Amino acid sequence: SIFCPEHLLKSLEKAGVLNRTRTMDRGKRIRKNWSSSWTVLEGGILTFFKDSKHSAAGALRHPSTLTTPEHTLELRGATLAWAGRDKSSRKHVLELRTREGSEFLIQHDSDGIIAAWHKAIADSIGRLGTD
Numbered sequence: 001s002i003f004c005p006e007h008l009l010k011s012l013e014k015a016g017v018l019n020r021t022r023t024m025d026r027g028k029r030i031r032k033n034w035s036s037s038w039t040v041l042e043g044g045i046l047t048f049f050k051d052s053k054h055s056a057a058g059a060l061r062h063p064s065t066l067t068t069p070e071h072t073l074e075l076r077g078a079t080l081a082w083a084g085r086d087k088s089s090r091k092h093v094l095e096l097r098t099r100e101g102s103e104f105l106i107q108h109d110s111d112g113i114i115a116a117w118h119k120a121i122a123d124s125i126g127r128l129g130t131d
């Protein structure tokens with residue numbers, strides 16, 4: 001049943017607070033503006049919610065940041081790679097390009113946390129295929 005807790009937990013692939021910035025909008029380079037946001041990966045869609053002002057605790061003080069999506073990315077046909085030094089001075093940065101030509105950088109100070117996101121997003125892209 002779709003109502004069983006086990007099913008609900010499986011459909012949610014991953015969620016947490018990440019630093020992110022958009023760098024391209026449909027093929028056009030745009031100015032970086034890093035912000036921290038509650039991020040949810042579910043059903044092949046990656047959603048960045050509004051800036052949570054630093055932390056999960058901050059998000060709890062501003063509940064709209066948990067419910068108002070700022071960017072919704074379709075992962076079908078997207079590509080994911082570790083960003084090179086030319087892309088950011090930060091460490092542990094992932095580069096995600098969507099099929100429509102948007103590019104986002106995703107970052108976390110913890111290498112364990114960013115590695116887990118890398119795996120979850122790559123698995124999701126792999127499951128979706130390219131057609």
Ligand code: I3P
Pocket residue numbers: 031032034087088089090
């Ligand atoms: C940018 C800002 C970013 C930085 C970017 C700067 O300056 O400092 O944090 O990206 O570097 O241009 P501004 O605030 O004036 O827009 P990183 O933190 O990812 O290095 P970049 O130009 O090398 O991308």
